[in-house]
Amino acid sequence: MKHCTATIAIAAALAAGAAHAENREVTVASWGGSFQEAQSKALFEPAEKAGFTVKQETYGGMSDVRLQVSTGQVSLDIVASGSGSAARAGAEGLLEKLDYSVIDVSSFYPNLYSDYCVGGDVFSTVYAWNTDTYGENGPQSWADFWDVEKFPGKRAYRDKVAGALEPALMADGVAPEDVYEVLSSEEGIERALNKIRELKPHIDVFWSSGAQQAQLMKDGEVDMTTGWNGRFDNAAKDGAKVDYSFNQALLDYDCFAIPKGAPNKDAAMAFLAEISKPEYQDDLPKYITYGPTNKAAYDTGEISAEVASGLPSSPENAAMQLPINLEWYAEWEQVAAEMYQEMLTE
Structure with a gap:
């Protein structure tokens, strides 16, 4: 009986592990071109090293999300969006509310995240x-x-x-x-x-x-x-x-949102938590002249004072602006x- 119980426990653990691995798969859609290339190099590809399987697509914006949600055929887990578009889509009921007990925004600039989207660049x-x-x-x-x-x-x-x-x-x-x-x-x-x-x-x-x-x-x-x-x-x-x-x-800012009914919602939430970390965001300026949304990215030593001086979200520049x-x-x-x-x- 003990052997049987142990076998069941091992099988359950293996099943949980398989489910966990399966739940680390996400489909991310962005706008292509040099912008998505920068996102890929700074955020998406490094996240794969943290155990995520990332499928990238390009899309036409929130109109695509609206179509997927309205037909119940949601294939995207995460979409890149303009902040205003995400705000409207969230109000329209097209997006999942983000779980900020999972996604740590404690060192983000204020107003660079909302109920429905978390900032990716400034x-x-x-x-x-x-x-x-x-x-x-x-x-x-x-x-x-x-x-x-x-x-x-x-x-x-x-x-x-x-x-x-x-x-x-x-x-x-x-x-x-x-x-x-x-x-x-x-x-x-x-x-x-x-x-x-x-x-x-x-x-x-x-x-x-x-x-x-x-x-x-x-x-x-x-x-x-x-x-x-x-x-x-x-x-x-x-x-x-x-x-x-x-x-x-x-x-x-541009941000990341999760379409309503995303097939891998929990994995998407974990993925957004991962790429919001300062050690990801401090790589963004290497590939595109946009700033990180996470203030702590300026404290890692990756962003030089010279580079920071030209970025919108550097503390000195951000202080002069209206969010x-x-x-x-x-x-x-x-x-x-x-x-x-x-x-x-x-």
């Missing part, structure tokens, strides 16, 4: 300027960006509401810490839109993509524009006469987007 929406036009003494605030007398020249601005209203309010004198409180009403949104209307005669282009914002600066088509810091870094490497400032920039508020986007973006599009077509 970027900034900044104002950039043509150094041939203004030299090194370009605008140093959103008020400067709006000041067409002090800084005459052609502007470019985003054609979507995300990251467009906050700069307008700061240019109108609202303190960064009060921006989202003011925006939490139609009157506040209208105030931001009125400030953009003020600048509109000087906006030659409303850009629609990161590639376009970089090309505008490379071609010298505009003298200053809003956009994403990494795009301007790449443009500068390609010879563009461009510089930018992190002062009053919007601190934003985007995902709760605001989840609640107000649809209303604000409709009002913004009306303003664009006036």
Whole structure:
């Protein structure tokens, strides 16, 4: 009887071990190209050494998740997403709530994780300027960006509401810490839109993509524009006469989310816990000029002071910026987007 009991116990242990191994398999979807290549080298491939089996796919964003969830055919365990898209998808019921008793975010920057997505990298929406036009003494605030007398020249601005209203309010004198409180009403949104209307005669282009914002600066088509810091870094490497400032920039992030009904939800949660560790995130800047979301990644010795000085989430640069508020986007973006599009077509 003892032998039989021992045999059963061993069999149970082996079965549990097999289940555990099986549950370390995850399918991760991202956007391909150099971005996913950087994620793969810094995060996904090292996680395989920690015992995960990682299948990588590319996908078309949350519209793909919406289709999978609505048809009950969910094949993805983890998806890379923009923070705003994840906030909306979470509010829509397309994502699993993340378990922060499993995923340690105790050393993350505030506002770089939410109920439905955990930050994977940090970027900034900044104002950039043509150094041939203004030299090194370009605008140093959103008020400067709006000041067409002090800084005459052609502007470019985003054609979507995300990251467009906050700069307008700061240019109108609202303190960064009060921006989202003011925006939490139609009157506040209208105030931001009125400030953009003020600048509109000087906006030659409303850009629609990161590639376009970089090309505008490379071609010298505009003298200053809003956009994403990494795009301007790449443009500068390609010879563009461009510089930018992190002062009053919007601190934003890409994140990882788990689709509702993911086949390997528990493994996905463990995988996100693994790649959120500082010893993974400190490798990101080796492959792409985005910063880690985990502050502790700056303490491992892998990120030099020189490299850190150019990253959005370095302590010095982060302190100058306004972290985007995902709760605001989840609640107000649809209303604000409709009002913004009306303003664009006036």
